[in-house]
Amino acid sequence: MSEISRLADKITTALKKRVYGKTFYCPVCHLELAYADADADGLVVCPLCGVVIELADVWGHPLPVVHDVEINRVQPKARMHPVLTHAPVGLLPFALLGALFLAVVSLLAHLLPSGENALLHSNEFQALLQAMPAISQITLLLLGLSVGFSLFTGISGYVDWLRRYGGRPYKVIQLKIYLTIAFFVVGLAALLLHATGMVFGADGLVAASLNGTLMTLVYLGLLSVQMGVIAVLGHVGGYLVFGR
Amino acid sequence: MIDFSLSTEQQALVEKARDFTKTFVSPVAAKHDRSGEFPHEVAKEFFKAGLMNPHIPKEFGGHGRTVLDHLLVMEEISVGCTGIGTAIDANSLSQTPVIVAGNDAQKKEFLGPMTEECMFSAYAVTEPEAGSDVARVKTTATKHGDDYVINGVKWWITGGSVASWYFVLAKVDTKPTGFLVPADTSGIIRGAKEHNLGQHCSNTVRVTFEDVKVPSKYRVGEEGDGFRIAMDTFAHTRPGIAIGATGLARAALNLSLEYAKRRRTFDKKLISNQGISFKLAEMITKIDAARLLAHKSAWLVDNGKDNNREAAEAKWYASDVAMEAAVQAAQILGGYGFTNEMPVEKLIRDAKIYQIYEGATEIQKMVIVAKLMRLREV
Known part of the structure; x- marks a missing residue:
């Protein structure tokens, strides 16, 4: 069973890498985001919790620095x-x-x-x-x-x-x-x-x-x-x- | 003449190791920390890149690199992840007794294959009741004809369940003696992986020897040479431990610096606060000092000089610097230094072992004092 889950993990990781490229986690809500989500200034707004993150890469380690939070986010009128x-x-x-x-x-x-x-x-x-x-x-x-x-x-x-x-x-x-x-x-x-x-x-x-x-x-x-x-x-x- | 510069080859080695770290080590550091899975894939790449088993002499198919060269590589790897670094470099510890005290036949049989494929070996010396006090080991090796029969329990053996062979310290009567024991020998029982505070992907296990028959040709040196061989090994490997700790401290500094330059508090950059910037100044100064101690102790042993005191100084000081730098980094990052979604809290967990393994800090101080007592003045 552990072999199967290991294989599944390997396939998921490979697919994720292909689709998302390198990823990091929002330090506030733990959502996995792609490096490619950052704009030209290296800023990302977490789609889940709304924190504004400046993403730095330190020796291959992602270092998301939180600067702000979008607290008045647009909510869908009818879901x-x-x-x-x-x-x-x-x-x-x-x-x-x-x-x-x-x-x-x-x-x-x-x-x-x-x-x-x-x-x-x-x-x-x-x-x-x-x-x-x-x-x-x-x-x-x-x-x-x-x-x-x-x-x-x-x-x-x-x-x-x-x-x-x-x-x-x-x-x-x-x-x-x-x-x-x-x-x-x-x-x-x-x-x-x-x-x-x-x-x-x-x-x-x-x-x-x-x-x-x-x-x-x-x-x-x-x-x-x-x-x-x-x-x-x-x-x-x-x-x-x-x-x- | 003092020259602190690196040769062209050494500089190339550093850059190669740095690229390797950024490509293969750092990106999977958090994953292996969480899963505790042994980094086989990284080790294979490490081997392919020609960075594994650096000390094996050229005549046995190895790279024949110096201890200092090894340090240059391992500092870079340790900036990425010391857990992975320990896992993929544990071979150095078990290979060194063979290199310093083994005969040519042993080198050919045990070191030769390790230059052809990615394999592991382990240094099985520590026991439940004998860690720092190595001479206290209880494992016995009883002579039976042309063989020895080994019985005992080895504990916290790094790479113990992935090793193809072990360097085992056992007592023949009362004489500590070293043996090379193939891992597939009947009577060897490998325990479950230990769940340690840090360096999670480093494979640390208990290895039990029950009536393990080993031919005399696998004895390293003479009966009673074991303690000396173990100590000679540490003279080669402690500089490596010191540089691993230095690498970890560098990671703490890199992360703190990047964070402090970006994060804003009270309408200014974090680094603009003297309370923060002074921490960074202290960190880089101590890192430089730790690296110099490590390099000097490596240079001494490479040049055939006694480095016991310097290796102990380097190991003690660098491990304290690593611990302090990791804690300060967490302080600089504040709450973000405490969450496991950021790479800093892992550094604190990983740093602690440097003050313990391959001779605890207190043992290093004992070594230094022992040397000091023989001097009239310094």
Whole structure:
């Protein structure tokens, strides 16, 4: 277990180094910030606690010197971003579950033996097959809502960034913007595949062909990428709001 | 003739070590301090940069550097992190008995491989009941035919669980004797890592020897030479401890200076307050004095002269300077010197061990007085 956590730590550290570069911690709220967050005068305003830090590097050791604190920071009038954030985060897992369910039922429908008393011909399974188009439509709706809400979440986050954080180019916010765009674009691609019937047919099942299988794998892959992206987004956003 | 300047090669060595510190040591110092994880990656880079195992003679594949050269490197590393410095340089302590008293076969077998890959060794002398009083060690080595069988417990062994071999001090009858013991020998039990006050990533463990069979060819010197070898080793290594402490004091000064030049209080820079600026003046003066003592003691041993008193002076004085500088740095930073989000509180924790290991401050004073008593005048 310690080996796994060590490996995870190594990967996280490498990724962080790639995205943030060298980092330091705000000495007041302990938020991890990037050296690159400092402006031309070496000043950084901590996005979490609002202290104004002059960053010095002493022999590779970060030395954040606190000069001031922004006590009258702009507060969001309506907390749209934190509220909206929960929509794409909450809906996507159900869309993924729906997609997995559709894929598994398709697999069973194609692989189960078709004898007189087989499960395939049972009343329950037949009822399930009849419900498949509806399940496919619900999955598509959940995915559509998740991707659609992500657009509003992104816009509200952008407005918050301009108002509350003064549009300062924090690495952590840049990362959030890039990830939001990635989530939206990947989500659109998945929506397109689903809505055009390239993955699930009118019967709600995957076509029993190589193309059908490949499309399903691509579709599930896109949803999985979205899950990963939104997990990182949620973690980074939570870190930005609550700190360490 | 007195010349305090460095040669071109030495200056290049300092710059190389400084770049290494800024690239590989300082950026991970806080992380290793928090995790206590041994800095394997830094050690590998240290080895690749040709900075590890500086004393190994050239004929055995090493760099054959002087003690003074070693000091120049270790001062820079210690500005970055003395925990990492101790972890990656503990080899020097265990290699020195082989270099000063081992035969060629021992040097080839134990030092040779260390020039080919990043490996560690440990100096297993201290025991639970015998720290400063080295001659009191209870570990025994009993002769059985052509072998010795070692039994005993070694305590606070730096690098003890990563070492490939140990220099062990044990008593043959009543005679303290040194042995080289491969770490994979049956009967060696390595204890858990100790959770110390500072220098967290330095690997300090208990090593137990239970009926550990060692061939006679691994005995260093003759039976009864052990105490002399241990003391000769300290003559080579105490200047290194002194310079580690000096490096730590430099880190304290660097941080204090940068902070005092930037931080504003009562509408002026902190450094404009005499109470603060005088602290900085005292720090740099004491650092210079500590470095001069360390360099002189290294120069003496490099030139084959007795440096016992000077090494003791350097070790005692520099460790006190490190402790004082770290505490003053925390005072200058105020509350920020007390939080573990800033690099200063770590310096206080790391500094303390300098007043203890490789002979406590009181032992250094005893060495100095012992030398002083033989003089008519100074």
